[in-house]
Amino acid sequence: MVQFIGFPAALVFGRLGERYGAQRGIWICIWAYVGVTVFAFFMETALQMYILAAVIGLVQGGIQALSRSMFSHLIPQEKSAEFFGFYNVVGKAAAVFGPVMMGTITHLSGNPRLGILSVALLFFAGMFFFRLVHDPIDAQSN
Numbered sequence: 001m002v003q004f005i006g007f008p009a010a011l012v013f014g015r016l017g018e019r020y021g022a023q024r025g026i027w028i029c030i031w032a033y034v035g036v037t038v039f040a041f042f043m044e045t046a047l048q049m050y051i052l053a054a055v056i057g058l059v060q061g062g063i064q065a066l067s068r069s070m071f072s073h074l075i076p077q078e079k080s081a082e083f084f085g086f087y088n089v090v091g092k093a094a095a096v097f098g099p100v101m102m103g104t105i106t107h108l109s110g111n112p113r114l115g116i117l118s119v120a121l122l123f124f125a126g127m128f129f130f131r132l133v134h135d136p137i138d139a140q141s142n
Helices: 002-020 022-042 046-074 077-109 112-130 136-141
Strands: none
Touching (some): 002 046, 022 112, 046 077
């Protein structure tokens, strides 16, 4: 379901990125992910799980399209293969770190809801670093 919704969302967010800038779109996606983790903390029904999956699909499709586009503008074009390789390695590391953190907090607290909520800390950390990024394309459009 997530991939099914993510594909058209990537197209829509791509258009929004062209109009308003990739950086603004990424900010929206990161805040949406924070909202998703809070929603997941309170989730109790199967319907809420489907809603969660749909929202994750929308946000994931959007953030993937926008972040790759923005990243391509920030890196030296002659070394794009190296930089995108590093980008993918960091993504794989995050795919390990997030679940380990969530599992550790769930284990220590005995509460899986706190484990899910802890993922918001990673989004806040991402926000901290992302605010330091200057997108030259967004700067040209302002």
